[in-house]
Amino acid sequence: xxxxxxxxDRVLRAYPVDGPFxxxxxxxxxxxxxxxxxxxxxxxLHRDMSLADARAFCPxxxxxxxxxxxxxxxxxxxxxxxxxxxxxxxxxxxxxxxLDISGAAHLWGGEAALLANMHTRLGKAGLAVRLxxxxxxxxxxxxxxxxxxxxxxxxxxxxxxxxxxxxxxxLQRLGxxxxxDVSGAARAxxxxxxxxxxxxxxxxxxxxxxxxxxxxxxxxxxxxxxxLPDPIGLVADVMAATxxxxxTLCAKLHAQGAGAxxxxxxxxxxxxxxxxxxxxxxxAMRAPARILPLFERGVATVDAGFGIDQLRLEATLVEPLxxxxxxxxxxxxxxxxxxxxxxxxxxxxxxxxxxxxxxADSHIPERSFLIAPAAHSAPESGWRSGKSRPLRLxxxxxxxxxxxxxxxxxRWRRVAFATARAIGPERIAPEWWxxxxxxxxxxxxxxxxxxxxxxxxxxxxTPQNPGWYVQGEFA
Amino acid sequence: MSSDLxxxxxxxxxxxxxxxxxxxxxxxxxxxxxAGGVVLWVRENRLADVLHPPGLVAFLDPxxxxxxxxxxxxxxxxxxxxxxxxxAVPLVVIEITHPLDLSEGRRLQxxxxAGxxxxLCLIPEGMGSNAAETRWHATPALDQNxxxxxxxxxxxxxxxxxxLGAWHVRxxxxxxxxxxxxxxxxxxxxxxxxx
Numbered sequence: 001x002x003x004x005x006x007x008x009d010r011v012l013r014a015y016p017v018d019g020p021f022x023x024x025x026x027x028x029x030x031x032x033x034x035x036x037x038x039x040x041x042x043x044x045l046h047r048d049m050s051l052a053d054a055r056a057f058c059p060x061x062x063x064x065x066x067x068x069x070x071x072x073x074x075x076x077x078x079x080x081x082x083x084x085x086x087x088x089x090x091x092x093x094x095x096x097x098x099l100d101i102s103g104a105a106h107l108w109g110g111e112a113a114l115l116a117n118m119h120t121r122l123g124k125a126g127l128a129v130r131l132x133x134x135x136x137x138x139x140x141x142x143x144x145x146x147x148x149x150x151x152x153x154x155x156x157x158x159x160x161x162x163x164x165x166x167x168x169x170x171l172q173r174l175g176x177x178x179x180x181d182v183s184g185a186a187r188a189x190x191x192x193x194x195x196x197x198x199x200x201x202x203x204x205x206x207x208x209x210x211x212x213x214x215x216x217x218x219x220x221x222x223x224x225x226x227x228l229p230d231p232i233g234l235v236a237d238v239m240a241a242t243x244x245x246x247x248t249l250c251a252k253l254h255a256q257g258a259g260a261x262x263x264x265x266x267x268x269x270x271x272x273x274x275x276x277x278x279x280x281x282x283x284a285m286r287a288p289a290r291i292l293p294l295f296e297r298g299v300a301t302v303d304a305g306f307g308i309d310q311l312r313l314e315a316t317l318v319e320p321l322x323x324x325x326x327x328x329x330x331x332x333x334x335x336x337x338x339x340x341x342x343x344x345x346x347x348x349x350x351x352x353x354x355x356x357x358x359x360a361d362s363h364i365p366e367r368s369f370l371i372a373p374a375a376h377s378a379p380e381s382g383w384r385s386g387k388s389r390p391l392r393l394x395x396x397x398x399x400x401x402x403x404x405x406x407x408x409x410x411r412w413r414r415v416a417f418a419t420a421r422a423i424g425p426e427r428i429a430p431e432w433w434x435x436x437x438x439x440x441x442x443x444x445x446x447x448x449x450x451x452x453x454x455x456x457x458x459x460x461x462t463p464q465n466p467g468w469y470v471q472g473e474f475a
Numbered sequence: 476m477s478s479d480l481x482x483x484x485x486x487x488x489x490x491x492x493x494x495x496x497x498x499x500x501x502x503x504x505x506x507x508x509x510a511g512g513v514v515l516w517v518r519e520n521r522l523a524d525v526l527h528p529p530g531l532v533a534f535l536d537p538x539x540x541x542x543x544x545x546x547x548x549x550x551x552x553x554x555x556x557x558x559x560x561x562x563a564v565p566l567v568v569i570e571i572t573h574p575l576d577l578s579e580g581r582r583l584q585x586x587x588x589a590g591x592x593x594x595l596c597l598i599p600e601g602m603g604s605n606a607a608e609t610r611w612h613a614t615p616a617l618d619q620n621x622x623x624x625x626x627x628x629x630x631x632x633x634x635x636x637x638x639l640g641a642w643h644v645r646x647x648x649x650x651x652x653x654x655x656x657x658x659x660x661x662x663x664x665x666x667x668x669x670x
Contacts, residue, residue, distance in 0.1 A: 337563040338513060338541075344561070345543055345554050353520070353544045357528040357537040369528045371542070379538035383529065388623070391500045391531065394524035420617050454616040454628070455497055472527060475501025475534075475615060475625055475646070 001082070001097040001118070002130045002144040003075075007035035007066055010074045013126045020058050023066035024051050034066040038128070071095075078127075079216065085114065090213040096144070098137055100213050115149070137213060138162065138205030142179075153205060154180035161201045167194055179205070220256050222315035224248045231270045231307020238267065238299050238308060239292070245313040246288040259284030259321030265295065267302055268310040275302050280351045282342035282375040283335075284319040290340060297347050342374055351375050359383050363428050364439070365393060365471070387426070388448060390458040390472030396438070399459075401468040406447050406459055412470050417457070421450040425461070441465040448474065480642045480655050483609070483631055485509065490608035491559075491583045491594035498613030498627045499597045500526070503568045504534035505646055505653060506595055510566040513541050515558050517551045518570040520544035533625075533648045548573050555594065556582055562590030571598045580606030609634045616643060623648075626656060 003009065007023050020040035024031045031051035043058040054061055075091065082089045082097055086104035089097055101114065108114040115131050122129045132144030139153050142160035153160075156179050159168045171194075176182050182190070183202060191199055203209040224245050232238060242265060253260060261284050265277040277298035285291060302308075342354050351373065358370040359382050368389075401407035406422040424447035430439035442464030449457050458472035486492050486506065494502045507514040514535075516526070528537035541564070545551045548571065555569045575583075575596070584606045587594045596607070603610050610633035618624035625648075630641040643656040 337561070341515075341558060341561045341563040342541070344557055348553055348557070349543060349545050349550050355542045355544060357526075357531075357540060357542070359528070359537075365527065365529070369537070374541055381536065381538055383532045383537055387529075389529040389532075390527055391504065392524045393527040393530075420619075421622060423622055450617055450622075452617055454614055456615055472530070473497070473500075474530070475498060475504065475627070 001092075001099060002132070002141075003078075003095050003127055004130060005035055005037060005128045006075065006095040007068075007071045008037045009127045010071060011064055012037060017062055020045070020061045022051075022054065022061060022063050024063050025066040025068070034068075068094075076216075080218075085118065088213060088215050090215045092141070096141075098140070098213050136205060136207040137211045138201065139207075142205060154178065154183070158182055161198070161205055163198060163201060167198060170194070171198075220252070220258075222249060222252060222258075222260070222318055223312065224252075224314075225310065225312040227310045228308070231309045233304040233307045235296075235300055238302070238304075238311070239296065241311050242295055242299065242313065243288065243292055245311060246292055249313055249315060250286045250288045250291070253286040253315065253318070253321075257320060257322060258318045259286045260291070260315035260317070261319050262315070262317035263291070264314050264316050265298070266312040266314070267304075267308045268312070269305045270307050270309050271305060273305065277302060280343070280346060280375075281339075282346060282351065282354070283339035284321045285336075285339070286321060290336075294340075294343055294347065346375065362431065364431060364436075365389065365428075366438070367431075388423075388474070390474045393472045396460070396469035396471045399468050399470055402466070404445070404461055404463060406449050406461075407468065410468070412457070415453070417449075417451040417453055417455070419449050420452045423448040423450075441467070446471075479638075479640065480629075480644070483634065483637055483640065484629075484653070486593060486595075487608055487636070488593055489588050489591045491580070491587050491596065491606070492609045492611070493596045493598050493603050493607040493633075494611040494613055495598045495600050495603070496612045496614045498615045498629075501534070501615070501625070501627060501646070502611060502613040502629065503595055503597060504531060506593075507540070507566055507568065508535040508651060509653075510593065512565045513539055513563075514566045514568065515541045515543060515555075515564045516568045516570075517543045517545065517555050517558075519548065519551060519572060520546065522570065522572075534646065534651075552579055552583070556586045558590075559583060559586035559592045559594050560590045562592050565592060567592060567594045569594065569596045571596045571602060574602040575604035575606075577605055580604030584608070603633065607633065608636070618645075 008021060011023065012021065020043050022036040022040050022045065023034045025034035033045060033047055033049045033051065033054055036045055040058065040061060045054050045058060051063065079089050079091060079097055082099060086099050086101045088100035092098040105111045105114050108117055111133055115133060118131055130144045132140040132142065133149060134140035134143055141162060142153060142156050143149060143151065146160035147156045158171045158176060158179060161179060171182065176185060187199060200209060204211045226241055226245055232241065261281055263279045266274055268274045277295060279294055279298060346354050354374045355371045356374045356377060356379060358372050358377060358380050360368055360370045362368050397412065399410045399412050401410050406419050409416065409418050425445035427443060427445050429443040430436065441462040444460040444462055446458060446460045449459050456474035457470050458474065460469055460471055531537045543554050545554055551569055555567050558564055558567045583594055609631055612630045612632050614628050616626045616628045618626040625646040627644055628641060629644055631639050645654045645656050647654060
């Protein structure tokens, strides 16, 4: 099953266009045609043509940017849908499917009826498709891409053997144009000239070498549900039901070697309304006993109405979680406890509000550190020490003073200070590659000022734009 | 007078303490440095001044700090109570903006006792709670002799299980130790110390 225009068909299903249409992809610094519809091909356009040339040939060409990632997903959807014909379906390149219909064709009334059914259904879905049927995977591919159903494999050109371009051209130069020519030729010189690949493809097409179809496995689904004969309304009952769901879900996670990072509990009420309890975890986990208490807060806020008769628990975000060795020392318990605590705090104030400091590479005091959510970052070392820096930092507060050395007396936050000792200056220039409004006043000379009153302040002077400011306080 | 700081300063475990004054942040940092393990620092996200981790390096590794930014003091207290009760972190620092009433202070105290965790409230001047185990007032002091000094005057102004007192202390950045400085001599600030 080959979809020669998979990408355009996908887009045209949503936005039907009656006229030439193409998808473009930026490649080697120029927009090139990625996939075109039948109208555009009739207008003489072809793939890999540059968009400017195509516009010149065909002024009313409509374009859209291509999305290869969505095409891959669309093909996966088609693959699942193709399971309606037979249970053994695999991907074939980026734009084809391969179905093993042995044992399934008679259910559709024979091979011809099956192919007709495929044609009608895919035609209704708006997909151009070329079907090839063969007793081997290679033969089916050859008929889908290069021939018709009635043609014998021998008559097809050599390109139908799934060879690369260079080999095809070389074979044609030798006068071997069809598959019959190649299969009739002596094998040893061909192997010497082209390597084993050509003969392998030939044997696969004729069935001398088996070629398996690898059906892709369905991704595991982490959702469980529980339907109750009678509605429940008490928090304890809901928690008991959740515990049963969690046990099943966690067993599933355990079998897949995964841990849940985000869980959604949907509670459906008798009156068809439904409420969701979302739980975001600070670390992937799959121990029911640890997850269950975290649901308590969310479940307590749910309005049960006339009762809840269906519960559904789904792990919406899953991360791989390898089994860990326990029991050798008592220490490894601590990170788990900390992650539990972060989760519990996160259910109240939002998981992104539990944060930690990360070092950043900048001399600008405000940018010398980052604040990142603790659940999505690891503690980092590499803090620069040496330069004395204040413990508290605030937005610069202006003080009245003149001159380039710290004033002997000044008032800050309505308190009078007398300078006892000033250490500095330490000049910090703004980062010219970033436009920061607070650094528009130019470079700064930082001074650590010890006052007679005791407090140690971080002052700076802006020589380009004379003025004195307080920006921080030392301990 | 200076010799009895060890009686008071490694603050009593499983209790909530309070500290005020301009040196409160340094007091909390020193306590965090001595606590070991991860320290939770709870503060409201609307507060203008921020902790500056390059300055914290002198006291402890900023990687050991976990911040919880809350929307209101009620959230701060709830988070602090949860963390104190859990006992996964040895120290919880809470920045207080409104005075605590007796039941709030008592709940924190009970949570600290349940989790065997120490709590420290950074309070604005005069906003202490009756439930606190000890209350300190920390102010930086001028050191005439050393230019890199971190001399501070710590005064204990409330103590449920001991006496009051005041000390001059200095934090040693190299060895990460707290030194009690003798108040002898005519050092300014030492005149106010009484037995």
